[in-house]
Amino acid sequence: MPEQQPRPGGGELAFYRGDLLALTREWTSLHDEELRRRAVKAAADRDISALVSLTTAYLSHAGASGVLTSPHTVAAYGRGVRQFLAWAETQAVSLLRPGRHEGQNFVNALLAEGRAPAGVSQRVAAASCLYRALRWAGATDATPFQDVRVPRDPTPGLVKRPPYTDDELHDVLQVADVQARLLLLLTAHGGLRISEALALRWEELDEGARRLLVTSGKSRKSRVVAMSTSLARAVRDYRVLYGPGGTEQLNGLRTTSPDRVFRFADPETARYHLGKAFQVAGVKFRGFHPGRKYAGTRLLGQVKDFGRVAAHLGHESVDTTRKGYAALPIDDLKGDLAGW
Structure with a gap:
């Protein structure tokens, strides 16, 4: 499934929301078994575009803001999903059957790279949304980020x-x-x-x-x-x-x-x-x-x-x-x- 990028910088917001709705319907119009099959195939093939598309569709269909989700949020979640998938590839993580420590392993790897806790939390939110989307599609029951903890940064934002x-x-x-x-x-x-x-x-x-x-x-x-x-x-x-x-x-x-x-x-x-x-x-x-x-x-x-x-x-x-x-x-x- 080709990935459709949101257009926060072009046209009117109505067009963006229309594109987001169209992308969502590419997944929600599928019968349950076909939805599950495509999600499983995307995970098995490590198809980044399809997995980002699935996450975006879930976000705009079942997320708190639905199709009113801001272009900034959609783009940020897309980047976070790509970063998690890149890490999972290097660690040979099974996307549909991840080990129970993989979520925290991802967090620890980001912290070891020197990433700030706030940035790590954003990436965890995106990766967690990916797994909610996979569960929504019926592709897995895995919840690798359920008990993940990101350390609090004691340094004030100012x-x-x-x-x-x-x-x-x-x-x-x-x-x-x-x-x-x-x-x-x-x-x-x-x-x-x-x-x-x-x-x-x-x-x-x-x-x-x-x-x-x-x-x-x-x-x-x-x-x-x-x-x-x-x-x-x-x-x-x-x-x-x-x-x-x-x-x-x-x-x-x-x-x-x-x-x-x-x-x-x-x-x-x-x-x-x-x-x-x-x-x-x-x-x-x-x-x-x-x-x-x-x-x-x-x-x-x-x-x-x-x-x-x-x-x-x-x-x-x-x-x-x-x-x-x-x-x-x-x-x-x-x-x-x-x-x-």
Whole structure:
């Protein structure tokens, strides 16, 4: 069965979901015995494309989000399944009859390579999903990841992957073009995930009222986000050039519909454009999350309220904000205690 790649960077999300539904039906339309036969054959042949396809079909059919599973999640699970299968090949692991220690062996091998526990957990989630898909298809009863344990990483997320500094952002914003400037401020001031920024539509931006509406948040949750003064000005400058009726035409370069703010929807394309600004500024580009962490850390320093910061960043749990996105200075109480 040929593998169909999700298209997070092309067309509209509706097309992606349609492709995901079509892929799922390639498996769910089969009679139970044929479904089992194809899954068994894919495992016996170590057919990576077919096994990734089966996992994706299971994820979009029986997963928590179904066909609304994000392109990012689908791609991440695909990578994780491929990595597990590559390891299983080198260790001559029987995919349908793995030994009871194989799941933990996989974890230990990744840790021995120096992989961070968080990354190992992501790969285990993908491999575990592969086995749920194989059980769903009736190909095996094996549960090699049922009792697997990944060590907890005691190093705080802000220490492992710190936010950008004020000076770094200043230097990049000094040389960034209007597009890179808007991208950076949407993450570093608006606190948006890059997928949320790239999905924005013009009607969702109100720079006059200094607010925007996120309709493609994690778990499909919408939220209203307040804009900083700098972000509102960046939106205004970008709209003058590239908004409806703007002075510059981008339709010939678009891979998205004209009502979308950005002409591309692929995070890798955004990484390329923003990375150029960082390179010119002489600042190391460490991805988009350090921008969100900057927003969380700076906002927490002002409002001293993890709940409000979590709402700004779109976190369902305050613990997520506390563990990896915002922290108060270690001497935060110094001023409060000064008069004691």
